[in-house]
Amino acid sequence: MFTEFKHTLRKMKGSLLGWSIGLGLYGLLMAWFYPYMFDSGMDFAEIYGSFPPEMMAFFPSIENIASPVGYLDTYFLSYIPMIIGIFAAGACANMISKDEEAGILDLLLSYPVSRTKMFWGRFMGFIAGLVIVLLVSYLSWVIAPPFSDLGFTLMEFFNMFVPLFALLVLVGGFALLLSMLLPSKRMASSLTSALLIANFLLVGLSNINENLQPLYDVTPFAFFQGAGAIDGINWNWFAGLLGVGLGFTLLSWFLFQRRDIRVSGEGSFRLPDWLRLKRK
Amino acid sequence: MEETFAIKTEGLVKFYGKTQALFGVDLEVEQGEIMGFLGPNGAGKTTTIRCLLDLIRPQEGNVSMFGLDPFKDPVDVRKMVGYLPGELSLETNMKPKAQLKYYAELRGNSIDWNYVRELAKKIHLDLNTPIKTLSKGNKQKIGVVQALMHKPKLLIMDEPTSGLDPLIQQEVYKLLKEARENGATVFFSSHIIGEVEALADRVAIIRGGRIIEEANPSQLKLMTMRQMRIRFKESVDLQALDNIEGVELLHKMNGVEATLQIKGDLDKLIKKLAEFPVSDIEIMRPSLEEIFLKYYKEDQEEAI
Incomplete structure (x- = not known):
């Protein structure tokens, strides 16, 4: 299992580097930018107040943008989860299916490593990769406080990332499940990313159309605390997001256990062959 | 065990x-x-x-x-x-x-x-x-x-x-x-x-x-069809050979030479040949390639 864990991290190193640098620089920039933004004398509340309500709906904390919590919510926790979610979706959709489509899995599974160990070794590799990306992002925010004026403690900043981690495990688990059900990794990551963007849009649209509220209420973003976690994590929501994510992962593991490994290439839509099994 | x-x-x-x-x-x-x-x-x-x-x-x-x-x-x-x-x-x-x-x-x-x-x-x-x-x-x-x-x-x-x-x-x-x-x-x-x-x-x-x-x-190679060319000292009635199970007369020449195709063992054929004045026997076995191609051919015929 450790071999697969290491191998997964080794294969992800390029994307980990890219995402870490990107999010790290973004965090540093936004943290450093905070005091200058409000020292400039511009009345941002008035500026944003002139924006159409349809746009304002996507950033519900914009009215409090001058406050550290409002600033973080607007510039980090409103849309960044969606963007890192695309990383999680891609990484998990690739986790097994990429090697299968490339024809590599065929040979790997002839080695004395069980499908269970391979699966969980790779999933733990993804979790470690996710932690690295979030850790770099976290560090970028905590390095800045001496120069900025956000005024949060290390723990308060840490709290901000805990619900984000759970949300990303859910997104990753969902992409992994789709990669076991759909013919290709490309479809799995595209569909997950599309649903993620749809959920983000639903957050805003439900603020201006109350008929959408019941739909929004059952989506993952409804249970994502955002900057509210700085004051205290809602552990029920955290457990819910993480639990559903791990549920998707368990279901993916179950399907992988029974999967007929393709020689290479993408698959097709059809009932899994294991449903025909009479012998087992 | x-x-x-x-x-x-x-x-x-x-x-x-x-x-x-x-x-x-x-x-x-x-x-x-x-x-x-x-x-x-x-x-x-x-x-x-x-x-x-x-x-x-x-x-x-x-x-x-x-x-x-x-x-x-x-x-x-x-x-x-x-x-x-x-x-x-x-x-x-x-x-x-x-x-x-x-x-x-x-x-x-x-x-x-x-x-x-x-x-x-x-x-x-x-x-x-x-x-x-x-x-x-x-x-x-x-x-x-x-x-x-x-x-x-x-x-x-x-x-x-x-x-x-x-x-x-x-x-x-x-x-x-x-x-x-x-x-x-x-x-x-x-x-x-x-x-x-x-x-x-x-x-x-x-x-x-x-x-x-x-x-x-x-x-x-033994299990598959093979051909046998027989030469006789004098002209003989070759029809008797054609009646043996698994034997097919492919070619004959003035009753002194015959080419047979045989499937299965040779026992009955050899016993029958003992009644004839045989001067020479030549058995042609197919190569593994010919055997394989035969199976291929049957496969293609079945597909058609």
Whole structure:
């Protein structure tokens, strides 16, 4: 299992580097930018107040943008989860299916490593990769406080990332499940990313159309605390997001256990062959 | 009881969706033998091999490898197996050495690297050239090395010499024979008749998802049709020969020479010939290639 864990991290190193640098620089920039933004004398509340309500709906904390919590919510926790979610979706959709489509899995599974160990070794590799990306992002925010004026403690900043981690495990688990059900990794990551963007849009649209509220209420973003976690994590929501994510992962593991490994290439839509099994 | 079969399958049935690929494959490979697995494209060779390794699962039938069920004990089975897939894919952003080290880690780092270097040297594989720059043949060499490097009890190779030049092919044959001499069992599929003739102790021919013949190459030749040319000292009535079961008179010349096609044993024919003044007999046996082509032809005729 450790071999697969290491191998997964080794294969992800390029994307980990890219995402870490990107999010790290973004965090540093936004943290450093905070005091200058409000020292400039511009009345941002008035500026944003002139924006159409349809746009304002996507950033519900914009009215409090001058406050550290409002600033973080607007510039980090409103849309960044969606963007890192695309990383999680891609990484998990690739986790097994990429090697299968490339024809590599065929040979790997002839080695004395069980499908269970391979699966969980790779999933733990993804979790470690996710932690690295979030850790770099976290560090970028905590390095800045001496120069900025956000005024949060290390723990308060840490709290901000805990619900984000759970949300990303859910997104990753969902992409992994789709990669076991759909013919290709490309479809799995595209569909997950599309649903993620749809959920983000639903957050805003439900603020201006109350008929959408019941739909929004059952989506993952409804249970994502955002900057509210700085004051205290809602552990029920955290457990819910993480639990559903791990549920998707368990279901993916179950399907992988029974999967007929393709020689290479993408698959097709059809009932899994294991449903025909009479012998087992 | 000591298990004598390295591989034993009983009634393997495999569907891909609605398409049936295997129709009850029964196969027995004894420990310590080299068995060739012949068949035209789409006959079920790769499907059978992939069932053995639990890469795909049959809807019906049983597989036993050294007495173990690969579905129930996949790790124990795979410890004993070295596998070379028909369509070998490797991680292109690695070097052969790194790739082989990864494979070695999957085997618990129990690989003797001196042996790996020795294997690489024998088949002229440079372990430090990036895989993405290697030709198909050189990539195949990595496949050969990874299959052999842990000195497995059973080698399962799907077209092992695909893409290799004739000199390296000969080296691979040597390596496989050496493995057998050291007690390994080799089960390989091939399209190359010469390869099967050169290597295999026994041959199984699969056609349309069914094993249609399982024998050693020389038995296989005996079991199939062969031709006999007979010369007589004087003109004889050849009709009597044509009436023998399994014998067909193909050609005759003035009652002093006849060409017969024979299927089955020669006992009745020889006894009948004893009544004639025979001056010479010549038996023409088909090559393994002709036998295989005959099966191919039957396959195509059935398809039409």
